[in-house]
Amino acid sequence: MSNLKKRYLTKSRYKLGLECPNKLYYTKKKVYSNQKLEDFFLQALASGGFQVEELARMHYPEGILIEDKKSDETYNYEDKVNQTTKLLENNDEIVIFEAAFCFENLFIRVDILEKKGNQINLIEVKSKSFDSTNAEYEFEGKKGNLSSSWKSYLFDVAFQKYVINKAFPQYNVKPFLMLADKSKTTSIKGLNQLFRITNNNNNRTGIERRIHTLTDISSESILGKVDVSRETSGIETGKHRIIEEFDFEESIQILSKTFKEDKYYNYPLDYSSCKSCEFKTNGEADSNSKSGFKECFKKQLSWEEPDFNEPNIFEIWDFRRLNKLTETGELKLKNIPDEEFGEVKDKDDKMSRVRRQLIQKHKALDNDYTPELYQDELKDEIESWTFPLNFIDFEASVVALPFYEGQSPYEKVVFQFSHHIIHEDGKVEHANEYINVQPGEFPNFEFVRELKTALEQNVGTVFQYSSYENSTLNQIKQQLENSAETDRKELINFIITLTTPPRNYAGSPWLPIRPLVDLRKVIVDYYYNPYTKGSNSIKAVLPAIFETSELIKSKYTKPISDINMTSKNFGDNHVWLRRKEDGTIEDPYKSLEHPFKDWDPEFERKSEIEEINNGGAALTAYGLTQYTDMDDKERGEIKNALLRYCELDTLAMVIVYEHLKEITEDKYKV
Incomplete structure (x- = not known):
């Protein structure tokens, strides 16, 4: 050979x-x-x-x-x-x-x-x-x-x-x-x-x-x-x-x-492995590609194309018994009895994990796209929040090689935040933002100073989506404790007003006076939208809301200047939600402007990134600004794209809040 x-x-x-x-x-x-x-x-x-x-x-x-x-x-x-x-x-x-x-x-x-x-x-x-x-x-x-x-x-x-x-x-x-x-x-x-x-x-x-x-x-x-x-x-x-x-x-x-x-081995399906298989097609982007995932099921279970359209266990959020189902060979939801999901253990008037899974299962089988809602409990939660409401999102890089002497590997570098405010009168304000993409500059402490200035302008509730912002601030707290910054005590005291201590924290615990509210947890506890197919990622929840809420579609298909809103990175004529030719709403992340769309082809680019519309792309873009010898013009294009992306992240949180508030009103009927 x-x-x-x-x-x-x-x-x-x-x-x-x-x-x-x-x-x-x-x-x-x-x-x-x-x-x-x-x-x-x-x-x-x-x-x-x-x-x-x-x-x-x-x-x-x-x-x-x-x-x-x-x-x-x-x-x-x-x-x-x-x-x-x-x-x-x-x-x-x-x-x-x-x-x-x-x-x-x-x-x-x-x-x-x-x-x-x-x-x-x-x-x-x-x-x-x-x-x-x-x-x-x-x-x-x-x-x-x-x-x-x-x-x-x-x-x-x-x-x-x-x-x-x-x-x-x-x-x-x-x-x-x-x-x-x-x-x-x-x-x-x-x-x-x-x-x-x-x-x-x-x-x-x-x-x-x-x-x-x-x-x-x-x-x-x-x-x-x-x-x-x-x-x-x-x-x-x-x-x-x-x-x-x-x-x-x-x-x-x-x-x-x-x-x-070069032969197909025909190794028995293992549902835990199959769920994360990379040889899957992904919508229009892979329209000309074949799916190895599907071929395995066709060869081993004799599935045909319609079988893949039936609701299956891979769609169920946080399902923990895939190994058992591998043994029985069951995969379609219609063949899996409720008992296989485990015991329902509701507590504190919140949607338990198994309860949520069963809601998802039966709505999928009934082709029911009506959201499930613990309305009174959600209303009580929302009424506990204090205006003005603050929504924050961070972008950070975890680098192997340290920025400064005295630092260890994989200390988090937090280079960006966005901050939206909803005022009691309904005005939505993109109030503050911070970014540092200058090569070699360690941004974390200045980041906290800027965040402190932004959030201390009011005493309203502060929101994150998932616990990422909480854990990130706690890591900066540890860096401050090991630093010689003259204002480190002041900055640490600010951080602990917001964060809860890490699990198994070895030091003295603290109780935040203004604890970060996790919007993702609010979703998990009180609300299920079948259009998410079980995902609680904001990138899945947002388009699900567009399918469900006429109020959100009506508001955000209008220009910024018409909806009592301010923006730092988009003009007054910008429309957040655009309709496709078939009348459906386009995902606003997919319509973000590409950083180099107007780049003069005569000027060589050092970076190889074409769009910044997800966290992985943002991380890569930041890395390019740090480790590539690009000029200020190119770095500026990446910076502007990062600012647009991060602003959309906090606006997405605003939209989630507005929808949750909408569905707690008495007139709302699911």
Whole structure:
């Protein structure tokens, strides 16, 4: 079989096969939709993985990189293996980056390989964090089971060790993970700014270093190397498994054969895995793609297209018995008795989880799109709120490499907020906003100062959607406690007026005098709209309200100037809700203006983002402003798009409130 046609099982494909062997048939085929198949460059940018990999290489300044040749039109597996083999044969001691090994149709590249005589240290670099001060049970719990959050990483390392051992049995291979150590801090100011994103770098990471040596690794780097020999040994002996019926070597042989022959494995459906399958189509965006998810059900359950339109258990919010249903083979709601959902335990006049699930089930089966409402209880909740009402939304980045000296990995960087106010007379005001996208500036403390100024203008109730704002402010509180800011006590005192302490908080607890109200929890407790299909995300609740509320549609299909409202980023003639040709309402997030729609094509852009209409895109956009050498004009376009997106987020909360208030009125009949 030629190099062009040979199908290699790489470490990423091996991990995919462990998730579900059937996925190996769908991966890397353009005809199948893949919801996880996003731009690899932007994914690594958001996670900080490329920066961490480059920092890891700086631990080994003598390392030699096995580079990709520019002339290669296809991926040349054999050339990379030959380069690696020559380096190992000609050097008794050597460090190689991206060393390549092949055995049969198994192929791996090792992040960092250190050879000392017949000893090989295999070092897998991950941007994932751990705490070296509590590492004894980090990967393997006290009962001897692998942690679920580390399992795939450890099987990845074990697979690499297996391939090296098969290709070069004369070497003794010792496996390590190199990770961001949360117990470490860096003595380098602006560490994350010293690794710049560039698309012109021959290096796979696409990073250009602004720092070339580490003087003192122990104080400057936040990475730690962990010996995982015990864990990989447990994998090799079959003690630890992901697919229970396969021991380690069987899993490699079976998945290798499956991928090599390009055949559908027909592994039995596991509903927990199926629910999160990435090989699904997503509406109009995937209209020309095939669904591997559907093909599995057609092959194994003999489903036809109409079967997929019937209500099924995957739609049910927070359903926790998928494993049991996998055993019975039931999936359609009409075949699942109410008893399978568990016992209904209503309390405090709120909609319990099981009650909500059963409401969803029966409305779906009856094709009933009328919202379910605990009207009196919701009315009591709303009447407990104090005007003016404040709605806040944050955007933050969690970066692997710290901004300032003395900071640890993955300290949250909060770069933006939006603040809407509803006054008692009904006026909606986009009152305040904050954003900082200047590269290298740590915004958190100024962020809190600006938020304090905004919220202290009144004593009204403050709303969040989910607990994200609460947890974010608590993290900034901890940063302030470790800082030398002259006003840190004042800022901390402001934070604790709003937030509740984290669960299992070790310090002295506090009781907020103006606690954040979680609108998502209000939805969950008192209201179910069948158009959400069980999702409580604001991105699902908002369009459901557009389907349900004539009041909201009537108001927001008018220009801003006509509806007693102000906006900081949209003109008076802007209309929030636009009707499509068929008369339905367009999702306002989808109609957000693209940041570079009027960009002069003669000016080269450094960023690769086309729209900012969700949290992932906002995070990526912020990363681009920090790690890419773009000019102020390009950064300004991204900044303006972020401001528009964040304003829409708090306006969405306003609309949710207005709808909830509407449906508590006596005249409202569900």
